[in-house]
Amino acid sequence: MNASPAASPSPDHSAARRAFNWLKAETSAWAGTDGQRWIFVAKAMLASFSALWLAFRLGLDAPYTALATTIVLALPSSGMVLEKALHRFLGTLVGCSAALALVALFPQSPPVLFLGLALWVALCTGGAAMHRNQQSYSFVLAGYTAVMIAVPSVDAPSGVFTLAVTRVTEVSLGIICSAVVHDVFFPRRHSGAVMRTVQARYAGFIGFCRQVLEHRITPADAELSHLKFAADIAALESGRAAAFFEAGHSRAQTRQLHAFNAAFMTALTTFYTLHRLSDRLRGAGKGPVLALVEPMYAHLAQAMSEELTPARLAQMRSKLADDSAAARAQLAAGAELERAQQIDFDTAVELLQRFAGNLADFAALYHGLAHQKRQQVSDPGAYSPKTPPAIIVASGFRAGATLLVTVAMWYWLAWPATVNAILMATIFCALASSSPRPTALVQQVAIGFIIAMPLAFITEFFMVSRADSYWPMVLAALPLFSLAAWLTSSPRWSGVGIGMGMFSATLVVPANLMHYDVESFISNELALTMGVVVAFLMFKVVLPEHTMGHRGHVAAALWREAQNACRARLHRLKRRFDNRVRDLLSQLNATAGPVPDAATRAVVRQGLTLLELGHAAIELRQLIAAAHAGNARDSLETVLRQLAAYLDAPSAATGQATLDAVLQAGTAVRAALPDAHPERRARLHMALTDLHSIYTSLLDQLSGEPHVPTPAA
Numbered sequence: 130m131n132a133s134p135a136a137s138p139s140p141d142h143s144a145a146r147r148a149f150n151w152l153k154a155e156t157s158a159w160a161g162t163d164g165q166r167w168i169f170v171a172k173a174m175l176a177s178f179s180a181l182w183l184a185f186r187l188g189l190d191a192p193y194t195a196l197a198t199t200i201v202l203a204l205p206s207s208g209m210v211l212e213k214a215l216h217r218f219l220g221t222l223v224g225c226s227a228a229l230a231l232v233a234l235f236p237q238s239p240p241v242l243f244l245g246l247a248l249w250v251a252l253c254t255g256g257a258a259m260h261r262n263q264q265s266y267s268f269v270l271a272g273y274t275a276v277m278i279a280v281p282s283v284d285a286p287s288g289v290f291t292l293a294v295t296r297v298t299e300v301s302l303g304i305i306c307s308a309v310v311h312d313v314f315f316p317r318r319h320s321g322a323v324m325r326t327v328q329a330r331y332a333g334f335i336g337f338c339r340q341v342l343e344h345r346i347t348p349a350d351a352e353l354s355h356l357k358f359a360a361d362i363a364a365l366e367s368g369r370a371a372a373f374f375e376a377g378h379s380r381a382q383t384r385q386l387h388a389f390n391a392a393f394m395t396a397l398t399t400f401y402t403l404h405r406l407s408d409r410l411r412g413a414g415k416g417p418v419l420a421l422v423e424p425m426y427a428h429l430a431q432a433m434s435e436e437l438t439p440a441r442l443a444q445m446r447s448k449l450a451d452d453s454a455a456a457r458a459q460l461a462a463g464a465e466l467e468r469a470q471q472i473d474f475d476t477a478v479e480l481l482q483r484f485a486g487n488l489a490d491f492a493a494l495y496h497g498l499a500h501q502k503r504q505q506v507s508d509p510g511a512y513s514p515k516t517p518p519a520i521i522v523a524s525g526f527r528a529g530a531t532l533l534v535t536v537a538m539w540y541w542l543a544w545p546a547t548v549n550a551i552l553m554a555t556i557f558c559a560l561a562s563s564s565p566r567p568t569a570l571v572q573q574v575a576i577g578f579i580i581a582m583p584l585a586f587i588t589e590f591f592m593v594s595r596a597d598s599y600w601p602m603v604l605a606a607l608p609l610f611s612l613a614a615w616l617t618s619s620p621r622w623s624g625v626g627i628g629m630g631m632f633s634a635t636l637v638v639p640a641n642l643m644h645y646d647v648e649s650f651i652s653n654e655l656a657l658t659m660g661v662v663v664a665f666l667m668f669k670v671v672l673p674e675h676t677m678g679h680r681g682h683v684a685a686a687l688w689r690e691a692q693n694a695c696r697a698r699l700h701r702l703k704r705r706f707d708n709r710v711r712d713l714l715s716q717l718n719a720t721a722g723p724v725p726d727a728a729t730r731a732v733v734r735q736g737l738t739l740l741e742l743g744h745a746a747i748e749l750r751q752l753i754a755a756a757h758a759g760n761a762r763d764s765l766e767t768v769l770r771q772l773a774a775y776l777d778a779p780s781a782a783t784g785q786a787t788l789d790a791v792l793q794a795g796t797a798v799r800a801a802l803p804d805a806h807p808e809r810r811a812r813l814h815m816a817l818t819d820l821h822s823i824y825t826s827l828l829d830q831l832s833g834e835p836h837v838p839t840p841a842a
Contacts, residue, residue, distance in 0.1 A: 166618045168315050173203040173614040175314065178603050180306035181638065185599065189302070190295050193638040198303025200630040202311075203614060208319035210311040211374035212263050214304045220270025221300045224253075225293035227271065228278035236286040242279065243536045247529040249275055254559045255525030258677070261514040261563050262367060269559045276532065276555050280548055320372040320382075324498065326365050327389065331495045334358070334393065335433055338488075341404050342430035348408055352733050353725065358397055359714035362390055363514070382498075389494045394707040396487035402741050402822055403480040409825060410473060418470050421456040422477045428452060429481065437492040446485045453478050472795070472821055479818040515709035516677070516716075517686040523675030524562035531558040531667045535660065546649075546656035549635075553660025558667055565678040565719035570624055571665045577613075577628020578658045584609050584629075585636050586650065593637060594645055602639065609633050632657060678720030680732045683713050687736045688776065694743035695773040699754065703747045710740050742826045745819040746772060752816050761801040764794035765816060772823065784831045791824045 176199040184192035202217065204210050227249055235242040253272030257265035278296060282289040311317075337354050340346040346354075369386045407426070410419050432445035456478070496502075535554045539547040557574060561567035592605035610633060616626030636653060674681065690709050694702070714736055721729045749765055756762045771787040798813050798820070805813055 165317070166615065168317075169203070169205065169618045170611055170614040172310050172314055173199070173617075174607065174611060176203070176303075176307045176310040177610060178607075179310065180303045182599060183302055183306070184299060185641065187298075187302070188641060189299050190641075191299060192640065193634050194296065194299035195303040195306070196638055197631060197634040198300050199307045200610075200613070200627075200634055202304065202307040203617060203630075204311075205317060205618070206319035206322065206371065207312040207316045208371040208374045210307055212371045213266060214308050215374070216263050216267040217270055218301065218304055220267040221274050221297055223267070223271040224274025225278055225297055228275040228282075229289060229293055231275065232279055232282050232286050232289045239283050242283065243533065246276055246279055247532045250532050250555060250559065251525035251529030254528035254562050255521045257559060258521045258524035258562045259514075259516050261516060261677075263370060265563050269556075269563075272528070272559050273552065273556045277552055280551055318372075319368060323365070323368040323372045323386070326361070326368055327386075327495065327498050330358075330361055330365065330393065331491075331499075333361075334397070334491075335437070338400060339430050339433050341400070341407075342426045342433075349730065351404060352730065352737065355397070355401060355737060356714055356718045356721075356725070356733055358393075359711040360718045362394065362711050363715040365390055385494060385498055389491075389498060391704060391707075392487065392491040392494050394711060396484065396491045398707065398740060398744055399480060399484045399487050401737060402744070403477070403484055405737075405741065406473070406477055406480065406821075406825070410477075418473045418477070421459065421474055422481070425449060425452045425456075425478075425481055429485070433488075437488070438496075439493070442485075442489045442492060446482075446489070449481060449485055453482070472817070475814070476818050476821040479814055483818075515686070515690075515712045517682040517713075519682055519685075520675055520677055520679070523672040527667055527671045528555065528558045528562060530671055531555060531664060534667070535663055538663075544652075544656070546652040547659075549653055549656040550660035550663065553657050554663040554667070555660075557661055557664040561664065561668065563677060565676070565716060567668045567676055568665060571661060571668060573622070573624025574628035574631075575658070575661045575665060577616075577625040577630075578632045578661055580625065581609070581613075581629040581632040582654050582658065584612075585633050585654070588633070589637050589650060590645065590647065593639060606633075606637055609637065628661070676720075678716035678718075680717060680720070680729050683717045684732045684735060686713050687732075687739050691739040691743045691746075692773065692776045694746045695750075695769055695776065699747075699750055702750075703744070706743050706747060707740075710736060710743070738826050738829055741822055742772070745822040745826070748819045749816060749823075752812050752819075755812070759801065760797045761794075761813065761816075764790070764797040765820075768794045768820065768823065775827070779830070781831065784827055788824060788827055788831075791820050791827075795820050 177196050180195040180199050181192055184195040189195070198217070202210050202214055204213060231242055231245045231249065235245060250272040253268045256268035257272075259265075260268065274296065278289060278292050282292060337346075337351075337358075341351060365386065369383065373383060407422075410422075428448050429445065432441065432448070435441060437445075456474070460474075531554050532551065535547070535551040539551060557571050561570045564570045588606055588609045593602055596602035596605050610630065613626050613630035613633060616622045616629065619626070632654075635657065636650060668676070687710060690706060690713070694706050697705075714733065717729060717732060717736075718725075725733070746769060749769060753762055753765050753769070756765075768787070768790045771783070771790040775783040775787045795817060798816050802810060802813055
């Protein structure tokens with residue numbers, strides 16, 4: 130009997146399956162693009178109006194504070210929300226405590242009270258500029274929260290405690306609602322974004338190294354790549370800090386990410402020194418040396434074209450050792466190189482071997498993170514921002530001056546609504562101080578305020594005023610707040626969205642006892658907008674050159690870091706030096722934009738040269754600390770003293786004295802090589818490499834007009 134043919138699916142069944150598959154594919158595509166933004170808007174609205182409902186039920190004096198808190202905490206991932214919520218709570222507590230202390234000290238002396246507030250705001254804003262991470266938000270909150278509590282208490286100091294307690298309660302309510310909603314409903318974990326950053330960093334660095342080794346990238350493009358990598362280092366640390374607050378993130382992962390960042394900076398610095406040496410050899414036309422090292426470059430690039438497994442890395446290092454031995458045998462059999470060429474060859478081999486080891490450490494840490502393997506690593510410490518002192522002082526001075534200017538306006542105008550201008554000017558002057566483009570940020574917020582003015586008026590007097598209960602009021606206000614949240618979710622328009630949300634939360638939300646007053650509403654609208662405009666003008670007028678990432682300040686700070694490399698305490702100095710130089714370059718990158726100008730590129734070149742000098746100086750100091758007394762050690766100490774003298778007072782004379790000291794030290798180190806045991810011989814070869822880095826970097830420095838960069842330069 131023949132088997133009956135399989136029954137074919139019915140047309141209806143096939144059509145339904147096709148429709149289901151189509152709907153599933155479209156839903157997945159939507160969820161990966163605009164869907165994420167709409168989910169973000171929905172969560173922001175749920176958190177906002179839940180906090181508002183609870184504030185009404187609890188009978189709080191200013192329900193809009195709870196709503197405004199949820200708007201400020203509306204961020205893309207749950208980790209970012211929880212991190213910012215913690216710092217907002219801490220800043221609010223400290224700010225309320227400061228307000229209580231100031232009002233208690235000067236209850237009947239408004240001028241002295243305002244001077245104290247200005248000093249407090251200046252200190253907090255300076256602290257925010259110094260930290261430049263979510264910790265800075267605590268400083269910002271501590272500053273302007275004190276203003277929010279103390280200014281309304283000028284005429285009624287006895288009510289300051291009630292104001293402080295109410296403020297903490299309302300902010301805490303908003304924090305709880307935001308944390309619950311963003312962490313429970315469709316949570317978006319920041320740890321996933323951190324891993325995508327790690328993968329992009331690894332792939333980008335390997336691709337960059339291959340391009341350099343194969344001579345497919347210009348020196349100018351390589352410098353810009355180093356600038357971007359500096360920004361990536363800061364971005365990864367920021368993402369790690371946010372992921373730390375999520376349940377799936379452990380301390381072991383934190384240590385691994387710290388170690389990954391540290392290994393990346395080490396490999397990047399070694400590779401930059403190697404790249405600079407290669408460029409110098411090609412520019413000087415040193416054919417014999419290039420002929421010896423080019424095969425090593427080619428083999429290294431070929432190895433990096435495949436996955437860097439432990440076996441592949443071991444094979445790469447073995448091949449590099451074979452290439453080095455073959456090159457030395459070729460040198461022994463052929464004509465001898467000149468002394469300078471021999472030094473170049475030895476340095477290139479040492480750097481290639483050092484980079485291969487750095488690359489192996491970097492790849493091992495990456496694979497451990499990518500495959501979620503726990504690795505026992507020593508924590509090298511977190512990446513720490515470094516802001517030039519002049520920027521910190523200027524930020525604090527500008528914020529304190531802004532408060533005093535708006536207080537003077539309040540006194541001379543005798544306009545009650547000017548209190549709102551004082552608050553807005555203080556808030557955004559403090560918030561924008563940590564931004565590389567403060568005027569652009571404040572301008573976007575001002576645009577959001579201006580757009581929200583007619584929309585808030587229409588919503589308040591034509592929609593909310595007709596609502597007879599809570600839910601109709603929510604429907605009336607929902608379009609305006611949803612539009613603000615939608616704009617906030619766009620990187621390009623986030624400042625406009627924040628401005629619209631804060632403006633609307635301050636004016637539109639009804640109180641427990643409503644009072645519709647058109648004149649008062651318009652007066653408050655104008656005062657709020659005026660406060661943002663004052664903050665914008667203060668950034669334009671008061672020390673406009675002293676903003677985050679200004680190339681003059683970055684150049685001066687880079688020079689100071691090179692000086693510290695010669696004198697500062699050695700414990701973890703290399704790590705601190707790397708951190709601070711990369712952070713300064715990251716600030717420069719944020720300010721420069723996608724296409725840096727010629728002056729910015731000059732600072733980048735200067736910074737990378739100082740990075741090479743500083744690393745060589747630190748390594749020499751470490752070698753000296755472990756060396757026995759003798760001519761070699763004495764000559765290396767002389768090099769460090771001369772280098773420090775050059776960095777303190779750069780000139781042709783001090784530069785030439787340093788070059789002479791380097792040449793004498795090289796002679797002394799080579800004289801010690803024949804009698805050295807293997808371990809000491811390895812250290813002496815490393816010292817020769819560092820001396821060569823200092824020598825060639827100084828030649829680059831002295832080829833131009835030597836000077837110490839100043840903030841005004």
